[in-house]
Every structure is written in structure tokens, then in C-alpha cells.
Amino acid sequence: MENLNESNSLLLEVQEEDSPAVVSRIIKPKPDSGRDSPAREQENCRSPLSSIISSLNIDNTCGLLRLPVELLDLIFQDLDIKHAFYLGLQSRYLWAITRKHIEIYRASPCGAWAGSGIMCVGDYIKTADCPPNTLTKSEKEELQKGLDENEIYEDVSDDQGYKEYVASPTNLYDLAGARYQQVKEWHSSLADELIGGAANLGEWHRLPKSRRELIFEDLDRYKLSDFYPEDQPWILRNLTTQEYVRSEAIAVKPEYIHGPHIERLGFGHVVWSRICWSSDNSCSMVYTGNIHRGVWAGHRFDITTLDRHKRDSSKQTKWKDISQEIADEIAKIWSSEFGSDWRNLLSE
Numbered sequence: 133m134e135n136l137n138e139s140n141s142l143l144l145e146v147q148e149e150d151s152p153a154v155v156s157r158i159i160k161p162k163p164d165s166g167r168d169s170p171a172r173e174q175e176n177c178r179s180p181l182s183s184i185i186s187s188l189n190i191d192n193t194c195g196l197l198r199l200p201v202e203l204l205d206l207i208f209q210d211l212d213i214k215h216a217f218y219l220g221l222q223s224r225y226l227w228a229i230t231r232k233h234i235e236i237y238r239a240s241p242c243g244a245w246a247g248s249g250i251m252c253v254g255d256y257i258k259t260a261d262c263p264p265n266t267l268t269k270s271e272k273e274e275l276q277k278g279l280d281e282n283e284i285y286e287d288v289s290d291d292q293g294y295k296e297y298v299a300s301p302t303n304l305y306d307l308a309g310a311r312y313q314q315v316k317e318w319h320s321s322l323a324d325e326l327i328g329g330a331a332n333l334g335e336w337h338r339l340p341k342s343r344r345e346l347i348f349e350d351l352d353r354y355k356l357s358d359f360y361p362e363d364q365p366w367i368l369r370n371l372t373t374q375e376y377v378r379s380e381a382i383a384v385k386p387e388y389i390h391g392p393h394i395e396r397l398g399f400g401h402v403v404w405s406r407i408c409w410s411s412d413n414s415c416s417m418v419y420t421g422n423i424h425r426g427v428w429a430g431h432r433f434d435i436t437t438l439d440r441h442k443r444d445s446s447k448q449t450k451w452k453d454i455s456q457e458i459a460d461e462i463a464k465i466w467s468s469e470f471g472s473d474w475r476n477l478l479s480e
Contacts, residue, residue, distance in 0.1 A: 157245040157315060158368075158403070159360060159392045159435040197225060204229055213237045217326045221335050221347070231350050238322070238354045244315045246434040247371065250403075251304075254410025254424060259303045261411045266430025278302040283310040304409075323351035362391035365438045368399040372431035374451050376441065377402055381455030382462060384478050392435045396478045397466075399435055402458055405465060407431070419468040421461075 196204070208216050208229055220230025249266055259275075267275070278300045327348070330336040336344065360366075368377040379389050382402060388395035406428035408415070413424045445451060466474040 157241070157243065158250075158433045159243055159246070159366075197223060201229070205232075208233050213322075214326060214329055218330055218333065218335055221330060221339065224343075227347065227350075234322075234351070235354065239359060241315070242359050243434070247432055249372075249430045249432050250407055251426065251429040252404065252408045253304045253308060254408065254412060255305050256410055256412035256414075257303045257305050258411040259301050261409075262304060263409055263426075263429040275304070275307060276301050279306065279310050323348065326351065357391070357393075360391045360393070361437070364391075366392040366399075366435060367438050367441060368402060368433065368435050369441065369451075370428060370431050370433055373428075374449060375454045376451055377458045378438070378453065378455045381459050384475050397462065402462065403428070403433060405462065417465075417469065419465045421464070423465070 196207075199207075204226070208219070211219065213234070216230050216233050220227040251263065251266075262272075262275075279302050327336055339347075366379050368379075370376070377399070379392070379394055379399070380386065382397060382399070383389045383394050384396045388398075392399065405423060406426045407430075408424050408426045409429040410424040413422070415424055417423065441451075463474075466478075470477050
């Protein structure tokens with residue numbers, strides 16, 4: 133969940149998520165390749181998208197083509213991705229600009245949590261129960277002030293005593309439910325949705341087949357793996373404690389490693405096993421460790437290449453490789469649930 137408040141230093145997850153989703157949110161994508169500005173190509177065009185054009189106070193799309201590319205870029209920035217796509221269909225020149233914004237949109241979910249504090253908060257957490265040294269002064273004040281009347285859950289609002297919840301100290305779980313929003317996920321079906329919407333407007337099939345094929349190739353070419361090279365080792369870094377974990381130390385098999393993404397058991401499982409925070413130890417697990425009091429709850433993370441880590445790290449900064457410690461801890465958790473043969477079970 134993404135914090136909407138001004139400090140934006142703490143992120144809390146209050147819903148069950150899979151491990152790959154966590155990984156994609158804290159991986160730092162490779163630097164932007166920096167594409168050249170699109171070459172200007174004008175063509176006659178007709179469009180039923182009068183609502184889009186009129187909202188821009190432009191008489192017709194051909195007039196739009198006469199604007200400098202810098203102004204067009206600003207216009208596209210102000211459109212949602214569907215309207216940017218529809219507008220881009222009106223000329224090859226506009227499509228070149230649209231393609232740039234689709235690249236940006238595609239990359240936007242990547243690393244959304246990198247560098248921010250994250251934790252998985254249990255719904256039984258008590259009001260004053262917070263991980264040590266994680267909340268800023270403003271965040272502590274926010275918890276103390278509590279929720280507004282319109283933020284109280286409906287089931288509580290129906291109770292005559294709901295007013296006792298208003299402007300009273302609240303807990304991390306309820307605060308996240310009221311004021312945090314879902315982070316945007318990787319949109320794997322974006323091409324189908326955009327083309328389907330354009331087809332419903334009559335904008336898709338009016339294009340020549342050759343144009344449709346080129347546009348589809350542009351839409352279909354973006355894969356999540358494109359942002360993360362798989363030909364070099366990646367590490368999970370705890371930026372708060374200056375510790376890191378190597379991918380090969382936790383992977384069940386070397387062939388399961390695909391850059392930062394690891395099949396079966398990966399960085400996401402490592403993060404989950406250490407960021408949970410609750411006042412109640414019930415978690416439906418055989419494992420008897422204090423997983424509900426995660427030693428990394430509220431810490432800041434990213435996932436980056438080992439090469440970038442070495443290149444960017446200051447000589448004065450001392451990083452600790454805790455890969456073996458994490459591997460041993462993961463083994464205890466999984467073996468308690470599935471027995472000593474847990475690695476083979478994961479491989480099946």
C-alpha cells in the first residue's frame with residue numbers, strides 16, 4: 133500500500149500478496165536507455181474522439197500536429213494511458229510520442245517501494261504497538277490524532293459507539309486501511325485493453341493493417357524482464373541496516389534464478405519473513421520463531437545488481453553479507469512446515 137501522506141517514509145501492506153509482487157516493487161530497474169525525440173511525420177487524419185480534442189481546446193488533430201513536440205509531450209503527460217493511446221493513433225508522429233509515454237507507464241510500477249520503509253501489519257495490532265525507530269515525528273502524530281469520521285469502517289460506523297473511534301489514537305492497520313492506496317501492478321494485458329477500447333470507438337480497424345501490426349508490436353514488446361537484465365547477479369539490500377543477500381545463496385536451484393526474479397523461493401520470501409509486525413503471534417504456521425515481530429519491519433529496501441552496488445557504494449559505507457544467515461533462517465521456516473525434504477518438494 134502506498135502512503136498518501138506528505139512524509140511518505142513508511143509503507144504498510146495490509147492485504148495478502150504473493151512474493152513476486154513484493155519483488156517487483158523494490159527492484160531498481162536498469163537506467164533508462166534514453167530514446168531520441170520522435171521524428172516529425174504529419175498525415176491527414178479523422179477521429180471521433182472529439183471529447184479528447186475539445187478538452188485540449190484544439191479544433192482538430194491536424195492543428196495539434198503543428199504544436200512543438202515539447203508542448204505535445206506536456207499534453208500527453210496530462211492524459212491517462214488510454215486517452216494517450218487513442219490520441220496516438222491519429223498520426224505516426226503522435227504515435228511516436230505515445231510510445232514514449234507507454235514506456236514510462238510500463239516502467240512506473242517497477243521499484244515503487246524501493247528506498248521506502250515497508251512492513252506487513254497484522255489486523256490484531258494494538259494502538260501503541262510500532263516497530264522501534266521506524267516512525268517519523270509526523271507519523272506518530274498522525275497515529276495519535278486518529279481517523280476522521282468519514283474514514284471509520286462501515287461496520288464500526290453502524291455502531292452507536294462509533295464516535296469513540298473518531299479523533300482517537302488509531303493503530304497502523306486501521307490507518308493503512310483508511311489512508312493508503314494500492315500500488316499499481318505490472319499491467320500484463322495492457323495491449324489487449326488499449327486495442328479493445330480503440331476498437332469499440334471505431335479507431336482501431338480504420339487504420340491500415342500495416343499500421344496496426346506495427347502498433348501491436350510496440351505494445352507487445354514491453355516485458356517485465358526487459359527492465360531487469362538476467363545476465364548478472366542481483367542482491368537484496370536492507371538500506372537501513374546496510375546488509376545484503378545474494379540470490380544464489382537462497383535459490384533452491386541455480387537454474388531457478390532469472391536476474392532478480394527467482395522461481396519457487398526468492399527475495400520476496402526473504403522480505404516477507406522479516407517485515408511482519410503484529411501484537412498477536414497467531415499466524416497459522418508450525419514455525420515457532422517470532423515471525424510476527426519482524427526484525428526488518430519498517431526498514432528500507434531495494435534489489436539491485438551486485439555490480440551497481442559495488443559501483444555506487446561509498447568506500448566509507450560498510451555493507452555486511454548476511455546471505456548465509458538468511459539461508460539458514462529460511463531453511464528453518466520451510467523445514468518446520470514441510471520437513472527436511474522441503475527443497476525437493478519445492479522443486480517438484
